[in-house]
Every structure is written in C-alpha cells, then in structure tokens.
Amino acid sequence: MIDALTIGELGAVSCAACVAVVVGFVAWYWSPGQRLVRRLRPVWDGAGISRVEVRARNGKQNTVRHRPRIRKRRKLSPTAFTFDVRPNPGRTVEDIVACSGAIRDALRVEDVTVTPRGRGRATVTAFLEDPILAAYENAEFFEEPVGKKLPIGRDDRGEVCYVNLGHTLVVGASGSGKGSLLWRYLISVFDAYGYLSGGAQFWGIDPKRAELAGVVDGAFERVAFDLEDIESLLLDLVAEMKRRQETGERQFEQREGRPLIILVVDELNALGTMGDRKWQSSVRASMQQILSQGRSAGIYVVAAAQQPQKENLGPYRAHFMNRICLRVESAQEVDLVLGSGAAALGAAAHEISPATETNGYATAGVGYVRADGEPAPVRFRAPYVDDDEIGIWAWEVQSLKEDENV
Ligand SMILES: Nc1ncnc2c1ncn2[C@@H]1O[C@H](COP(=O)(O)OP(=O)(O)OP(=O)(O)O)[C@@H](O)[C@H]1O
Ligand SMILES: [Mg+2]
Incomplete structure (x- = not known):
C-alpha cells in the first residue's frame, strides 16, 4: 500500500498522526484527572509521603x-x-x-x-x-423507608445515615445538638418498631428537667427527674429485665405483652455527680446491669452526655454499640467516644466550631457516627427536631397506646 502512496501523501499522513498525538497529549495533560494529580504532587512531597528512588541503568542514574x-x-x-x-x-x-x-x-x-x-x-x-451547613428539616425523613434501620441524619453527600437498634451514646458539648439527635433516634425507633406486634415503650431519665419535661404525659411510660424517682425507675426496669430473663429466651422477640423498651437518659454525666454515695452505687449497679444484659431482654439505652472522660462515663462506655460524637474539645475526647484512632481516621469532631446563639447554632447537629460495618467514622448532620414535631410524635405514641387499650 505504501508503494501506492506518493511521497506527498506519506508526508500528509505522518503530519496528521503527529497532530493527533499532540492534541491527544494536550487533552490528557489538561484533563481534570491529570490536573488533580499535578495539584496534589506538592502535598505528597511536602508531607514526606513521596519516596525518591535512584535507579542505575546502563551507567546512567535515573530518579x-x-x-x-x-x-x-x-x-x-x-x-x-x-x-x-x-x-x-x-x-x-x-x-x-x-x-x-x-x-x-x-x-x-x-x-x-x-x-x-x-x-x-x-x-x-x-x-x-x-x-454540612445546609440545615434541613426533620420532615424530610418521613419519606424514608426505614425498615429496621434507624435514620439519624444525612452525610456529606446528602445520603441518609443509619444506625441499627442498639445501646446508643451521643456525646457533645453544650449546644452541640444532642437533644435533637435523641429525638430523631426516638422517632426512628417508633417508626421502625412502634407498629410491630408488642410495640415500643419509652422510659426517660432527665436530671436537668429539660428535654423530656414537656412530654411527660402519655407518650412515656415513666419519666424520672429527681433522685428518688431515678433510682426507683432504674430498679423497676432491672426488675422487668429479670422477669423477662426468667422465661429463658435466648433471643428477645418483640410480641404482644412484650414491647421493646427504650430508656432515654439526657445527661448521663449527671448520674455520676448527683446524690450521695449510696444513691450513686445503686444507680450505677442498675445502669450497668441494663447496659450489659438489656439487649437480650429487648431493653435498650440511648444516652446523651457532655463529657466522655473515664471518670464520667468510664463504667458505661464500652457497652454502647452505636457511638456518635458531636462537637467536643479535643482529639482525645473524639477517641474516647468513637474508639482509639478515630481522630486519626478523620473524625475531626474537635474541629467543629461551637454552635452558639450568635451564629444561629450553625454547626449544631454536626458530628461523626461510627456505625457497624463502616471501617471509619462518617460525618453527618442530624436534622433539627422542633417542639411541634416532638408533639406529633408524642401524640402518635399515645394514640397507638390508647388504641391498643380499647
Ligand atoms: N440538628 C440541628 N440543626 C440545626 N440546629 C440545631 C440542631 N440541633 C440543635 N439545633 C439548635 O441548637 C440549639 C442547641 O441544641 P441542643 O439543646 O439540642 O444542644 P445540647 O447538645 O442538648 O446542649 P446541652 O448539653 O446544653 O443540653 C437548639 O436550641 C437548636 O436551636
Ligand atoms: Mg440537651
């Protein structure tokens, strides 16, 4: 075929091939992927991640x-x-x-x-x-098919983040948004389990008399605010757990007369600072029993705390399967909540700026969750749950109870 081409045609073909190679190279060089590679080179070099190797070949040295x-x-x-x-x-x-x-x-x-x-x-x-600053409405979740997974917020990509039913700990500084997260969890539990046979019961402990004070009537089975009430609520819950254990079931089965029980504790830290030593040791013993044996009796705890330190949460921390860290003060605190090495894996909850009234609580509800199956904590934002939504939830829980009692 080459024989058939004239010298001129051969020149034109090779010229076109050269142009194609040059255009291809320029397109590759300026492609988004290659620009990214070039932009990041100084990052790897500056952090000492790049490794330089000198290779000798045919008497020449190549780097x-x-x-x-x-x-x-x-x-x-x-x-x-x-x-x-x-x-x-x-x-x-x-x-x-x-x-x-x-x-x-x-x-x-x-x-x-x-x-x-x-x-x-x-x-x-x-x-x-x-x-993460785009706040959104709790109502957006009503559209989510929940199954038995519990939606708690949305991640950076806008996808819904879930946790499974399990003892759940939420730690964050004052104003970080623990209250809304507790409510979101309760709403999710009720959506997923409330309508199943046996239903779901809610028990509450609120030493600050804040989060649960407005909904004591109806929706909650029991709510305790004071020393005496807290101690007796916990003793009664332990007694219920023992009763359930006596039936010898290895695995809890939610059914008629045997509801799922969720114990909400807003400000778990307070339990370590209130009352006298006798009260504290009674409360600690009950909490320990519920946390270590409750799951197989269908009794779960969801607790909020401002401090994750050993002296505050020490005896309880290890029992929480789901751990959520909102804004805290230091990387050590992040590790205490999410497990050692979490901050190094990118859970920078200590870098979240404070949510205050002046900035309109811009970062409230932002945090990291370590869900089972995920190798690393995921950043997410919980929705804000307002009083009206809490009211609707309480009304639904109460109406369902009344229907069942008819
Ligand atoms: N997910 C959220 N999105 C947007 N704003 C929120 C969110 N959660 C809470 N807020 C705002 O932040 C304020 C403080 O939240 P919240 O009371 O839940 O904090 P907290 O962590 O429980 O604090 P404390 O430890 O003092 O009880 C709320 O009054 C509300 O205005
Ligand atoms: Mg609170």
Missing part, C-alpha cells in the same frame, strides 16, 4: 518518584467531586488522612473529607461549598 495514585475522579454534584487515593508502597491510608488540610488547600476548595475505605484505599470528597 524515580513514587507518589500515591489517584483513581476514579467523579462528580457528585455541581459543588462536590470525589476521587480515590491509593498510598504508594510503604505508606498508609492514615498518612493520606493526615494530609486532609493540605489537600483542601491545594485544591482550593471549602472542605474535604478523607475516608478510609479498607483494602488500602481512601476516598477524598472535595466540597466547593461547605456541605
């Missing part, structure tokens, strides 16, 4: 730089994109997580999250606008 590999860049929304990073050999996913601030600045975006995904991979999500 090769090993850097993390960027894969699967994809757009999530007009204001967010994500990509995967695989660390170069000798480096870990935790090294990549530690670079999140530098990645954010190198990409010139508002915020990034770096989430370990297991099998040596981290997913970076970059936000051109702060995703």
